[in-house]
Amino acid sequence: MKTRVRVLGHPLHQSLVVFPLGLFVTGTIFDLIHLASDNGTFAEVGFWMISAGIIGAVLAALTGLADFTSVPSGTRAKRVGRVHGALNSVLLVLFAISWLIRVNNTNHAPGAGTFTLEVIAVAIGGASAWLGGELVDRLGIGVQEGANPDAPSSLAGASRM
Numbered sequence: 753m754k755t756r757v758r759v760l761g762h763p764l765h766q767s768l769v770v771f772p773l774g775l776f777v778t779g780t781i782f783d784l785i786h787l788a789s790d791n792g793t794f795a796e797v798g799f800w801m802i803s804a805g806i807i808g809a810v811l812a813a814l815t816g817l818a819d820f821t822s823v824p825s826g827t828r829a830k831r832v833g834r835v836h837g838a839l840n841s842v843l844l845v846l847f848a849i850s851w852l853i854r855v856n857n858t859n860h861a862p863g864a865g866t867f868t869l870e871v872i873a874v875a876i877g878g879a880s881a882w883l884g885g886e887l888v889d890r891l892g893i894g895v896q897e898g899a900n901p902d903a904p905s906s907l908a909g910a911s912r913m
Contacts, residue, residue, distance in 0.1 A: 756822050757815045761906025763894040765815040769884065772812055773877055775805030776847055780870040783862045792859030799860030802847055802870075809844045816840070819894065829891040832883055839880035846873035 757764045779801030786794035820837060823830045846869050854860045862870070887893040896906070 757818045761896070763819070765812060765819050766884075766888065766894055768808065768812040768815055769881075772805040772808035773881060775801045775808060776843070776870070776877060777874055779805060780867070780874050783867050783870060786859075786861060787864070787867055792861060795854075795857075795859045795861040798862070799851070799854055802851055806844065806847055806851060809840070809847070813837075813840060813844065823893060827891075829887060829893050832887055832891065833893070836880050836883040836887060839876050839883065843873045843876045843880065846870070846876070 759767070779798040782794045782798035782801060786792070786798060816837060820830075820833050823833050850862065850866050850869050850873075853866050854862055888895060896903070
């Protein structure tokens with residue numbers, strides 16, 4: 753099933769989601785290093801990675817929501833998409849809470865509670881990413897109709913590669 757939001761023939765949502773997920777995981781790792789070393793630079797880097805991740809997550813959510821509206825009602829894909837979106841919403845809220853708690857801290861340092869929120873959010877992100885893979889790989893959401901190993905390029909007039 754072809755998605756609604758595409759750039760150069762490819763689904764935008766699937767391209768965008770890797771950035772916030774990677775930024776959130778990396779920001780959490782930097783926060784762990786900060787908590788282990790008490791080096792404020794790691795907290796600062798973790799904070800800004802989470803900041804960028806929140807922006808990216810909002811963009812990914814908007815494209816995902818647009819694509820979700822084209823999934824047929826009453827299908828397993830619609831149910832999986834609903835859970836996928838809900839989990840991503842929880843992840844975004846947890847990281848937003850972490851960000852708000854840290855915004856006025858010295859070096860934007862997390863405490864143990866904030867770090868725990870981040871770890872829970874990353875675990876939720878892993879579950880949601882698996883569901884996203886289920887949507888694409890098992891249910892064919894976002895896959896171009898007629899996709900096959902010899903399909904032509906998605907770029908108009910491009911030569912076969």
